[in-house]
Amino acid sequence: MSIVKLNSDLEFITYLSILHVSFHKSKVKSLTIEKIKLESHKELEEMLTTEITQIDKDLSVICNNVPVMDKATMDILCHDSNGQLVILQLSTSEDDTMFLHGIQSLDYADKFKSFLKATYNKQKIDDKQKPRLILIAPSFSDAVRNAVEGMKGLRIDLYEWEYLKLGDQKGLRLQPIFSTGPPAKPKEEKAAKKEPEQKPVKKKESEPEQMEEKEVPQQIQQSPQPEPQREFKPEQEDEQHKRKLKLF
Secondary structure, eight states: OEEEEOSSHHHHHHHHHHHHHHHHHTTOOOOOEEEOOOOOHHHHHHHHHHTGGGTOTTOEEEEEEEEOSSSOEEEEEEEOTTOOEEEEEEOSSOOTHHHHHHHHHHHHHHHTHHHHHHHTTTSOOOTTSOOEEEEEESOOOHHHHHHHHHOOSOOEEEEEEEEEEETTEEEEEEEEEEEOOOOOOHHHHHHHHHHHHHHHHHHHHHHHHHHHHHHHHHHHHHSOOOHHHHHHHHHHHHHHHHHHHHHO
């Protein structure tokens, strides 16, 4: 058995063409694709646990079947390369209650993440980050999709699966259909708010400097006045003439 994560039908066709070549070389006549019913929750959990990296390359399994409430169980608990806790909630059919159980598991992991870090101290767990949730089912109702889209501050991913048979091989096909994505845009908004505050300050400082530069040359031009010196020259000449007359 194998798990194949495909993001589009084109990737699935490419995957089948590769299998077609391998079957052709092995002289297998039957290449029909059959959908197989998978009713065992444990079998689905085992397949995903053994090949968890097919969902996300950075995932590492911590534990599974963690009781959260009387009727709710956390199917698979993982963490990624950044230490963020990741919860996988599984279902073998379209079931709206799995969304409720997933939210309960998410709340449980968020409350006891410091306890989980101490219990599984060999695992890389960052108890400062909020956990994220992955729901895996054959299909999802519109009610679940709308509820996931309305969730704010949480990351919830939806995966649909198909259990297929091609010749003698069986495999689980996973396809991501929705992701809320990590909420990360507060830093850009703060940087945009700071820029307009600095611009008017520079303009106000430049204006008085220009005014002072204009006033200085006016004072320099008005200060020199050589005219009053010329008025005293004739008086000095008269005094010199009078002194000469007295000597004679």
